[in-house]
Amino acid sequence: xxxxxxxxxxxxxxxxxxxxxxxxxxxxxxxxxxxxxxxxxxxxxxxxxxxxxxxxxxxxxxxxxxxxxxxxxxxxxxxxxxxxxxxxxxxxxxxxxxxxxxxxxxxxxxxxxxxxxxxxxxxxxxxxxxxxxxxxxxxxxxxxxxxxxxxxxxxxxxxxxxxxxxxxxxxxxxxxxxxxxxxxxxxxxxxxxxxxxxxxxxxxxxxxxxxxxxxxxxxxxxxxxxxxxxxxxxxxxxxxxxxxxxxxxxxxxxxxxxxxxxxxxxxxxxxxxxxxxxxxxxxxxxxxxxxxxxxxxxxxxxxxxxxxxxxxxxxxxxxxxxxxxxxxxxxxxxxxxxxxxxxxxxxxxxxxxxxxxxxxxxxxxxxxxxxxxxxxxxxxxxxxxxxxxxxxxxxxxxxxxxxxxxxxxxxxxxxxxxxxxxxxxxxxxxxxxxxxxxxxxxxxxxxxxxxxxxxxxxxxxxxxxxxxxxxxxxxxxxxxxxxxxxxxxxxxxxxxxxxxxxxxxxxxxxxx
Amino acid sequence: xxxxxxxxxxxxxxxxxxxxxxxxxxxxxxxxxxxxxxxxxxxxxxxxxxxxxxxxxxxxxxxxxxxxxxxxxxxxxxxxxxxxxxxxxxxxxxxxxxxxxxxxxxxxxxxxxxxxxxxxxxxxxxxxxxxxxxxxxxxxxxxxxxxxxxxxxxxxxxxxxxxxxxxxxxxxxxxxxxxxxxxxxxxxxxxxxxxxxxxxxxxxxxxxxxxxxxxxxxxxxxxxxxxxxxxxxxxxxxxxxxxxxxxxxxxxxxxxxxxxxxxxxxxxxxxxxxxxxxxxxxxxxxxxxxxxxxxxxxxxxxxxxxxxxxxxxxxxxxxxxxxxxxxxxxxxxxxxxxxxxxxxxxxxxxxxxxxxxxxxxxxxxxxxxxxxxxxxxxxxxxxxxxxxxxxxxxxxxxxxxxxxxxxxxxxxxxxxxxxxxxxxxxxxxxxxxxxxxxxxxxx
Numbered sequence: 001x002x003x004x005x006x007x008x009x010x011x012x013x014x015x016x017x018x019x020x021x022x023x024x025x026x027x028x029x030x031x032x033x034x035x036x037x038x039x040x041x042x043x044x045x046x047x048x049x050x051x052x053x054x055x056x057x058x059x060x061x062x063x064x065x066x067x068x069x070x071x072x073x074x075x076x077x078x079x080x081x082x083x084x085x086x087x088x089x090x091x092x093x094x095x096x097x098x099x100x101x102x103x104x105x106x107x108x109x110x111x112x113x114x115x116x117x118x119x120x121x122x123x124x125x126x127x128x129x130x131x132x133x134x135x136x137x138x139x140x141x142x143x144x145x146x147x148x149x150x151x152x153x154x155x156x157x158x159x160x161x162x163x164x165x166x167x168x169x170x171x172x173x174x175x176x177x178x179x180x181x182x183x184x185x186x187x188x189x190x191x192x193x194x195x196x197x198x199x200x201x202x203x204x205x206x207x208x209x210x211x212x213x214x215x216x217x218x219x220x221x222x223x224x225x226x227x228x229x230x231x232x233x234x235x236x237x238x239x240x241x242x243x244x245x246x247x248x249x250x251x252x253x254x255x256x257x258x259x260x261x262x263x264x265x266x267x268x269x270x271x272x273x274x275x276x277x278x279x280x281x282x283x284x285x286x287x288x289x290x291x292x293x294x295x296x297x298x299x300x301x302x303x304x305x306x307x308x309x310x311x312x313x314x315x316x317x318x319x320x321x322x323x324x325x326x327x328x329x330x331x332x333x334x335x336x337x338x339x340x341x342x343x344x345x346x347x348x349x350x351x352x353x354x355x356x357x358x359x360x361x362x363x364x365x366x367x368x369x370x371x372x373x374x375x376x377x378x379x380x381x382x383x384x385x386x387x388x389x390x391x392x393x394x395x396x397x398x399x400x401x402x403x404x405x406x407x408x409x410x411x412x413x414x415x416x417x418x419x420x421x422x423x424x425x426x427x428x429x430x431x432x433x434x435x436x437x438x439x440x441x442x443x444x445x446x447x448x449x450x451x452x453x454x455x456x457x458x459x460x461x462x463x464x465x466x467x468x469x470x471x472x473x474x475x476x477x478x479x480x481x482x483x484x485x486x487x488x489x490x491x492x493x494x495x496x497x498x499x500x501x502x503x504x505x506x507x508x509x510x511x512x
Numbered sequence: 513x514x515x516x517x518x519x520x521x522x523x524x525x526x527x528x529x530x531x532x533x534x535x536x537x538x539x540x541x542x543x544x545x546x547x548x549x550x551x552x553x554x555x556x557x558x559x560x561x562x563x564x565x566x567x568x569x570x571x572x573x574x575x576x577x578x579x580x581x582x583x584x585x586x587x588x589x590x591x592x593x594x595x596x597x598x599x600x601x602x603x604x605x606x607x608x609x610x611x612x613x614x615x616x617x618x619x620x621x622x623x624x625x626x627x628x629x630x631x632x633x634x635x636x637x638x639x640x641x642x643x644x645x646x647x648x649x650x651x652x653x654x655x656x657x658x659x660x661x662x663x664x665x666x667x668x669x670x671x672x673x674x675x676x677x678x679x680x681x682x683x684x685x686x687x688x689x690x691x692x693x694x695x696x697x698x699x700x701x702x703x704x705x706x707x708x709x710x711x712x713x714x715x716x717x718x719x720x721x722x723x724x725x726x727x728x729x730x731x732x733x734x735x736x737x738x739x740x741x742x743x744x745x746x747x748x749x750x751x752x753x754x755x756x757x758x759x760x761x762x763x764x765x766x767x768x769x770x771x772x773x774x775x776x777x778x779x780x781x782x783x784x785x786x787x788x789x790x791x792x793x794x795x796x797x798x799x800x801x802x803x804x805x806x807x808x809x810x811x812x813x814x815x816x817x818x819x820x821x822x823x824x825x826x827x828x829x830x831x832x833x834x835x836x837x838x839x840x841x842x843x844x845x846x847x848x849x850x851x852x853x854x855x856x857x858x859x860x861x862x863x864x865x866x867x868x869x870x871x872x873x874x875x876x877x878x879x880x881x882x883x884x885x886x887x888x889x890x891x892x893x894x895x896x897x898x899x900x901x902x903x904x905x906x907x908x909x910x911x912x913x914x915x916x917x918x919x920x921x922x923x924x925x926x927x928x929x930x931x932x933x934x935x936x937x938x939x940x941x942x943x944x945x946x947x948x949x950x951x952x953x954x955x
Contacts, residue, residue, distance in 0.1 A: 114853035118814060122807045125816040233756030234901075234922070257899035343783045344755045364783045365579075382755055384581065384780050386868060388588040388772045390901060433852065441808060448803050448868055452580045463807045466816030 004254055004262070006051070006211040006223055006247060007271055010501045013054025014089035014156065014399060015251065015273045015428045016209060016223065020061060022087075023163040024188040024401040026277075026424055027171065028144045028151040028495075029180055034100045036179035037152055041090070041509035043173050044155055049087040050502060052213070055223070057085065086166045087158040090505065091275045091497035096152030097268075100508055108252065108269050111432035112496045116145065116276075120433065122441040123491055125466030135467070136281075137490040144184035144279055144493035151183040154277060154497055156426075163187070184493065186279065188401030188424045193320075196402055197282045197421045198311070198458075198488075201321030205338050205379060207245040207395040208238030211254070223247075227335065227351050232344075233382065235392060240349060240356060241338030243392040249430050250397055256430065268508075271501035273397075276436045278425040279493030280459075284407040285417065287311075287488040294482050301480050310482065314457045314473075316373030324369040329357045342369065342376060342383040365476075372454030372473040378439045384451040387438055391450075394435050396427035422489070432496055447472065457484040515567050517543040520654065520732075520798030521826040525662055525669050535665040542661060543797050544568045546733055550740035558883045563743040563785045565792050570878060578794040578872035581780040582802055585635035585651075585867035588772040592904045605631055605861040608718065611728060614693040618701040624693050626713035628726035633773045634799040635869050636730065637860035638722040640837065646846050648837025649860040650677065653801050653869065654724040654825070655732040656712040663687075663710030670710060677721035687714045722833075729768060732797060735871060738774055739793050741766035742781035745885035749928045753885060755783070762892035762905065763925045769892055769905050777871060784875045788882035794872035801831030802870035809857075809866070811848050820849075821863075829870075836863055887926075894921040 006016075013019065031037040094113055097103070106113050111120055118125055118139060127138045139146035155174065157167035164187060174180060196202040208224030215221045224244060229237035236244040248256030253263055253270035291314065292307040299305050317323050322332055325340040336356045340346045346359035363369055364383075369376050376383070385391050404421025408414040429435035443449055444456035445463075454473025455462055462469050471484040500508060517540040526532045547566040554562035590601040608627040616622040629636045640648040663670045667684055674682040693705040705711070717723040725731070746754045746763045754760040757775035760782060761767055767774025785791050804821045811817060819839045826832030838844050849857035851866070892905035893914035900921035908914060910926055920926070 110855075111853045114855075117853050119808050119810055119850060119855075120853040125810055125814055233754070234759060235756075257902045259897060259899040260902065344753070362783075362786070364786070384776065385757075386582040386584055386772075386776065388584065388591065393901075437852070442805070445807060446803065446805060446868070448580065448870070449582050452582060461807075463816070465818050466810075 001258060003210045003212050003222065004247060005220075006209075006213050006251070006254070007501075008051035008055060008213040008223075010271045010503050011051040011251065012089050012273075012499050012502070013049040013051045013057075013087065014158070015397065015499055016051055016247075017054050017058055018397065018399050019049075019054060019087050019158050020058065021160075021190040021194045021203070022158045022401065023161055023190055024424065025157040025163050025167050025171070026184075026186045026188065027153075027155040027157075027174070028149075028183040028185075028493075029153045029155060029174070030151045030183050031096070031099065031153070032179035032181075036177060037092075037096060037100055038509050039177045040153055040155070040174055040180055041505055043170070043177070044088060044090050045502075045505050045509055047086065047088040047170060048090060048502060048505060049158075051223075053085075054087070055213070055215075057087075084160040084166075086163075086170070088167075088170070089156045089158070089499060091154045091156075091277075091499040092508070093150070093152055093154075093495050093497050095150055097498065097508075099152060102268060102508075105266060105268055108265055109274050109430075109432055109498075111437065112274050112498060116494050116496045120437050120441060121278075121491070121494075122445040122461045122463065124461070124463060124468055130467070136492055137461075137468070137487070139494075142279070142491070142493045144186075145277070145495040146493070149183050149493070151495065154275070154495070163189075184279075186403055186424055188403045191402050191406060195319070196423055197284050197404065197407060198287050198315075199319050200315050200317060201319065202402075203398060203400075204317070204321050205241060205375065206398060207249075207392060208242045209247045209250070210236075210244050211247045229349060229351065230347075232341075239338065240335055240351075241340065243395075245392050245395060249393050249395075249435070250428055252430060256393075268500065268504050269498075270504070272504055273428040273499050274430065274432050275497040275499050276396075276425070276427045276429070276432060277493075277495050277497060278491050279422070280425050281420055281422040281490050281492050283486075283488050283490070284421065285412065286486060288409070290485060290488070294484070298475060298480055298482065302475060302478055305475075313370055313373055313476075314482075316369050316375035316377075323375070324373065325359050325363060326357075329359070340381075342381050344382055366451065366453055367476045370453060370473065370476050371451040372456060374444075374456050374458040377443055377450070377456045377460075380450050386449045386451075387442070389434065389438075394438050396429050396435060396439070399426040399428065400424055401426070422492075425494075428499065454482070455484075457482060459489045461487060515571065515795075516540040517547075517567070518796035520658055520796050521800065521830040521832050522796055523825060523832060525673065526666055529666065529669075531665050535662070538665070539658070539661055542657065543732070543736075546736045547740075547792070547797075550736055554740060554743070558744075560883060561880050562740075562883065563788065563790045563880055564740045565790050565878070567792055567795055567874075570790075570792075572792075572874050572876065576874050576876050578874055579780075579784065580802065580870045580872055581777050582868045582870045583633060583773045583776045585633050585801075585864040585869050586772075586861055587631050587633050587864075589632060589768070589770045589904065590630065592770055592902070596902065602859050602861040605629075605864075606859055613713065614695040614704055615701075616691050616693070618694050618703075620694060620696055620701055624691075626711075627715070627718050628713060628728065629718065629722075630727070631861075631864070632727040632729045632768070633771060633864075633869060634725065634730050634735075635801065635864055635867060636722055636725050636727065637864060638719065639860060640721070640835070648835055648846065649863055650722045651801060651834045651836070651860070651864070651867065652722045652724050652832070653799050654832050655730070655735075655799065656724050656726070657732050659724045660710055660712060667710065674716055674721065674723060677723055678716065682716060684708075686716050687711060729771075730799075732799070734767070735777075735799055736793060736797065738766040738777055739781050739791070739871075739873065742778040743785045743791060744883065745782065745786065746888060747885040748888070748925045750924065751885075752924075754925075755779070758892075758901070758905070759922050759925060762890060762907065762922055763888035765889050769907055773869065781873060784873065786882075788877060788880060789875045790878040790880050791873055791875040794874045796830070798830065798832070798871070800826065800829070800870050800872075801834050802829060802868045804834065804836075804863070804868075805866040808852050809863075810850050811844055812850055814850075817844075817849065834867075836860075891926050892921040893918040 224238040348358040444460035455471035594600040757779035761769035761775040
């Protein structure tokens with residue numbers, strides 16, 4: 001099988017391979033004139049990280065880790081911090097593209113053309129809550145994006161640490177430009193052990209890409225390392241649990257399936273990707289309080305159930321990132337942690353020197369990991385899927401970063417606990433409606449799909465008459481239901497954007 | 513009381529009428545014959561008891577819950593036909609196809625053609641019009657078998673239902689055949705309809721009100737056939753179990769691999785019975801409208817639209833018919849509706865995309881020995897140069913050649929990979945199974 005050649009000098013590195021666990025500054029900028037927008041691009045363009053740079057940086061991080069040098073977010077083996085360059089990515093909204101004269105180039109992604117709306121995301125339709133106070137999750141009340149806080153560009157600065165200092169010179173240059181204003185500046189910081197604010201390790205699962213690039217030292221190499229995992233049901237894997245997906249599912253112009261020809265979009269779109277940005281606030285206090293209460297209520301009929309158990313089932317993994325399918329398999333490694341199927345037994349694998357434990361028993365009925373557990377809801381793997389597209393082809397390239405201080409569980413009255421915290425959710429995909437909106441609005445927000453049994457209690461949004469209503473899920477093997485009385489994750493900003501290629505950024509920066 | 517198959521969703525259109533019991537008994541017999549017939553066919557194929565059973569023969573404890581198998585209601589074959597062009601697929605879903613039902617006379621000379629809707633995920637719809645303006649959409653998941661059964665007991669009940677759907681007087685002549693319909697049954701002409709019999713493809717159904725399903729593949733019989741056959745485990749030429757829905761559908765002799773429904777239903781059944789779990793379709797047997805995603809629709813200003821979607825036949829979780837229209841007293845019209853990302857509502861297909869369909873199965877261990885896996889009896893072919901996962905597949909017998917210009921979509925199903933060793937010692941294309949494991953007798 002011929003894999004497509006990916007132009008890693010033209011593709012932004014944030015799209016692929018991404019930058020690992022990082023800190024980030026997100027600048028949402030409004031520009032009053034086309035000249036102002038082009039000026040921003042001109043300042044930023046020399047610093048935009050290419051995929052080649054990102055691949056080399058990834059290789060360097062891996063080598064440093066193996067040599068025992070300290071890398072942020074990973075266990076230290078002593079030694080100096082690695083070289084930590086500033087990485088930059090940039091994306092434009094539809095409004096931004098229109099401003100610089102590309103308003104007639106439409107139809108490549110209709111959701112992007114329309115912009116993020118409640119109809120696509122399932123965000124509430126009612127601006128006010130029942131008590132008359134503004135509903136912060138309604139797009140009109142957002143702090144960035146939505147109809148009242150529109151912006152034209154999202155510039156993302158990324159480092160392993162101390163991003164604010166690292167990006168300041170460049171940020172100051174941008175802010176000094178005429179007719180450029182900051183709609184929102186958010187700072188994200190990777191949490192210890194790559195956890196998110198509810199305390200669960202995040203970012204474990206993601207697709208790999210078919211495709212190759214030309215490496216100066218090694219010649220033609222795959223963009224996703226193959227570890228010798230056998231194919232299953234027509235799916236190849238990079239690491240165990242990392243299905244390989246055709247790059248056209250993320251990158252415009254590349255083939256989206258085996259044997260498919262590259263598509264024929266114009267140079268503006270080729271080698272770019274569509275970006276979903278959602279500023280998600282997490283109510284940690286409510287999550288813990290509510291799940292303890294839910295466990296207490298459930299324990300009356302399901303003896304012994306605890307708050308941690310309820311939380312683990314809601315997520316689908318333990319806080320350490322172990323899948324509920326793999327509990328009991330012992331300590332996990334990078335290769336083992338994502339090695340599981342739901343609907344079929346998972347075989348043991350010998351990958352090089354490592355024997356990766358399998359999972360003997362399948363979970364067709366959702367008794368071990370409920371269908372509604374977050375990780376199973378958005379990625380049912382080999383399990384039931386009501387949509388016409390294969391599950392692997394619906395996956396996203398996630399690049400989110402937590403923001404806000406860690407919640408102090410030991411001192412619930414700590415001043416920092418009143419601060420906002422959450423996730424700056426970022427994902428790249430080729431088709432926003434078919435991929436992102438399928439996972440969020442269709443699967444997370446509905447009870448019956450992809451396989452029934454409950455809403456996504458963690459992140460889903462259910463509406464009744466346009467306002468939030470409770471979410472429910474059937475506790476496995478019983479007739480009891482968990483009822484989540486409120487949302488623990490709420491959107492407070494967002495937009496659909498397009499991250500152009502390096503060549504397209506140059507095109508956009510030039511006056512027409 | 514002995515088990516009886518209930519009518520779909522327990523709908524009783526002859527409640528209180530003298531022939532009510534005969535109509536209910538007749539329906540139970542109709543479904544029972546089909547389910548038992550499938551059980552017998554599997555028994556003959558396997559030479560042992562199959563994992564598919566009838567609730568007429570095996571009592572299911574009340575504690576066994578029904579397992580839902582959902583799928584999206586918009587037809588995937590149309591998306592495939594137009595290479596993923598959604599706009600074209602939505603438009604084509606409104607265009608009628610035709611089929612030859614039979615012939616007017618025993619000489620089989622004059623074909624009887626009938627139009628049907630190209631909506632083959634067991635959900636069909638029509639726009640509801642008043643004075644030429646679209647005022648709503650009607651959706652149906654009811655099989656034609658039920659309506660033919662009802663008509664055989666009470667034509668007036670059928671006519672009255674049509675009147676309730678259309679809001680106008682409907683005559684029996686609009687709903688019935690004006691002449692006999694004959695078909696060729698192995699060289700012998702057989703009359704399948706008499707003049708005056710209910711015509712399931714009458715134009716009032718097809719064009720005006722969507723009383724029930726019309727697509728040739730949208731039948732309860734197809735559902736029962738699919739569920740039964742999907743209880744057979746399949747393996748590819750190398751002896752690997754099949755756990756990917758399209759490969760399983762291509763390998764098997766059930767359904768259409770291009771649809772959304774059939775492969776998903778097939779895989780769900782197949783996975784459920786592994787290890788020797790017995791399965792049947794939950795009573796009442798039917799294909800149902802499960803839910804509609806109201807969160808994805810709004811008016812032009814983004815306000816929610818409450819109560820526009822209503823089940824008008826069936827019950828929650830087992831919807832038979834639904835209508836989407838402004839509630840009484842609303843100042844809004846269909847033209848004011850926005851779907852998803854502010855898309856004007858133009859066709860029912862946009863609503864079908866937000867509609868989840870379902871069938872229900874019940875499974876429990878009954879101590880039946882799990883039959884051994886069988887090799888593929890069919891395979892799929894795809895146009896040369898096209899990607900199998902995103903292109904229309906043709907479903908062929910295993911040993912038949914692919915149509916001209918197409919190639920084997922999933923070679924591993926029926927061919928061992930060719931290696932120098934296999935080529936030297938066994939010859940290309942030799943199946944691992946060597947002798948006949950019975951699969952050849954399935955068709």
